[in-house]
Each structure stands twice: as C-alpha cells, then as structure tokens.
Amino acid sequence: xxxxxxxxxxxxxxxxxxxxxxxxxxxxxxxxxxxxxxxxxxxxxxxxxxxxxxxxxxxxxxxxxxxxxxxxxxxxxxxxxxxxxxxxxxxxxxxxxxxxxxxxxxxxxxxxxxxxxxxxxxxxxxxxxxxxxxxxxxxxxxxxxxxxxxxxxxxxxxxxxxxxxxxxxxxxxxxxxxxxxxxxxxxxxxxxxxxxxxxxxxxxxxxxxxxxxxxxxxxxxxxxxxxxxxxxxxxxxxxxxxxxxxxxxxxxxxxxxxxxxxxxxxxxxxxxxxxxxxxxxxxxxxxxxxxxxxxxxxxxxxxxxxxxxxxxxxxxxxxxxxxxxxxxxxxxxxxxxxxxx
Numbered sequence: 001x002x003x004x005x006x007x008x009x010x011x012x013x014x015x016x017x018x019x020x021x022x023x024x025x026x027x028x029x030x031x032x033x034x035x036x037x038x039x040x041x042x043x044x045x046x047x048x049x050x051x052x053x054x055x056x057x058x059x060x061x062x063x064x065x066x067x068x069x070x071x072x073x074x075x076x077x078x079x080x081x082x083x084x085x086x087x088x089x090x091x092x093x094x095x096x097x098x099x100x101x102x103x104x105x106x107x108x109x110x111x112x113x114x115x116x117x118x119x120x121x122x123x124x125x126x127x128x129x130x131x132x133x134x135x136x137x138x139x140x141x142x143x144x145x146x147x148x149x150x151x152x153x154x155x156x157x158x159x160x161x162x163x164x165x166x167x168x169x170x171x172x173x174x175x176x177x178x179x180x181x182x183x184x185x186x187x188x189x190x191x192x193x194x195x196x197x198x199x200x201x202x203x204x205x206x207x208x209x210x211x212x213x214x215x216x217x218x219x220x221x222x223x224x225x226x227x228x229x230x231x232x233x234x235x236x237x238x239x240x241x242x243x244x245x246x247x248x249x250x251x252x253x254x255x256x257x258x259x260x261x262x263x264x265x266x267x268x269x270x271x272x273x274x275x276x277x278x279x280x281x282x283x284x285x286x287x288x289x290x291x292x293x294x295x296x297x298x299x300x301x302x303x304x305x306x307x308x309x310x311x312x313x314x315x316x317x318x319x320x321x322x323x324x325x326x327x328x329x330x331x332x333x334x335x336x337x338x339x340x341x
Contacts, residue, residue, distance in 0.1 A: 003069040010064045013226030019056040022066065024212055024227040045069040078107050083119035088322050093159035093315045096152050098324040101301050105142035120153060140164045141255065148327045149306025162314020167255060173310035176250045176260055177326060179303035179333060180269040181281050183237060183246040190268065197267055207263040208232045211256045220276060221258045223266045231256045233263040241337040244287035245272065261302060273299035288337050295336035303330055
C-alpha cells in the first residue's frame, strides 16, 4: 500500500524528546494525537534522512525534518440526510450557510450522522468536491459544534483550493460575537500585566500568544510559553452588562482550534456557558438580577456566534461579505443580562 508522507520540521522550543517535539510540530489539520504518534514511532513509521527512529525519547534538534508515513485515510461512507440548511449564498462553486449550534461540521467516529456534511450531501445530491481524498469533502474551515454561525463550503475543486489558500494566508475576514464574564478594560492592571495581552487604539484588546494542545487533556488547547502555533485575537466591547458581563466583538488574525475561547479564558474573561474553558465562575445576582444570573447559569453552550464572513470568490474574484444575526438563544441571554438587578 502506498503511504502518504508528512514531513515535519522541528521548530524552536519543541524538543528535546522526539514524541513531544512531534506532537508540537505536526499541523493541527493532520489530527495526529500523541498516542497515535507514539504508535507510529514504535512501528518505524517515523524516519529522519531515510532511517527509521523508533525511540520515543530520542533527542531532536531544531531544524531537523522527520518524515511520518501515514496510511491513506479510509473512505468513510457518509449518509446524505435531509436536514434543513439556512443558505445565504450558493453558486456552482461554493455555498455559504448559517450553521446552528449543536451541529457538528463533519462526520467523526462519535458523530457519523446529523452533521453539516450529511446535510450538504443531500442538498447537493451527493455532488461535493473531493480534494485529495479527504474525508471532509469541500470543508475548508469549521466552527465548533456548539458555536453557531457562518461557514463557506466549496462545491468544486478549484473553489476548494482557492478558499484553502485564503484561509492559509489569513486573508479571510471573520468576526464573532460572544458574551464573556466581566468587561475587558484597558485600565485593568491585571490585564496589562498579562503576558501577550495589550491594548490598541480605540480600546481594542489584543491577545497574541502561542497555542498548543493541552499537556494532559488532548481535547483542549492551551496557551504555552514555548512551541505551539502563533495565534492573534482582537476584541472590543460592544455592550457591558452592569459590570458583570459583556457582549464582545472578536476577530481573528489567525484561525487556531478553540482560539477565541482559549484566549478569552487566558485573559480572565471566559465565555458564558463554555464547559471547557469557562471555569465555574458565576454572575452575581446583585449585578444582573436573579433572572440574569439564572439565564447565564442555564445557558447550554459557549455564547459564541460566527457573525460575519468575508472573502474573495476563488473563481469570479468577487469580494463577498455575509452577516448572520445572533441566534435566538444568545438574544434571549443578552436581554436577560440587560435587565440587571
């Protein structure tokens, strides 16, 4: 069987052990967990200059390139399902949809059905672009299951390649609306003393850090001092709620996994309802009233919505921009917080 070869370069601060360095160096889209990397090393699937390296603890040096031999992804039989879609734009090459919270973008072992791809297969009659035999035909970016909002999906190979290039170059404009604990304030000495956090003109909060998989929980991301991938998030306050919470506008210079959720938590302003990064913080009834505090406590997901999306059409070169209003659950949450005590 012909195997795919993934070449990975060891960057600064990723060593000194092979297994840990590879875990930090492999791109997120490769979806290689540390346990799978360990198996690949043990099986002799990792080599340097043509020689297999089977010792997980082997010392590595910055600049070394390791080749990882991967079996081609197995074809996944994805069902076409008649699931309603809110379509904002569609032509022969791409489609823009407003994904509801609770819908997974693409099938995975734990969620083989009910995903956006299942719905798109039905919508397109099975005619989605397939680039490189990927299991996510036409999907060039994604948002978390419990995040609502805008996604663009390619319908042709040329659109897929063109959109992927824009996301890689970070030229796609994406703004998210979120509700966070507290109100980010340029006068807050704690924020100003946090590494990687600064304020720009107009009170814009900038968070620039390295992000990597969490050391002990591989399903999470974390801010790290060394290694990882560079990530930049900017945000400004749209509306404050009695000093206890805020509606914020966040935009991405980079697009890392869970980026906004991790960065806002790191800054001490985790998102309401976030089960992974939000912590156990609760809103004060004294500030937002019993109704507001209960609405925040009961909110079933991270309060995050992909509100705007802008890019250049990869075929026609037309500049496209889309907006999706806040979903009903976030609107209700905000109204409850506005009332106050």
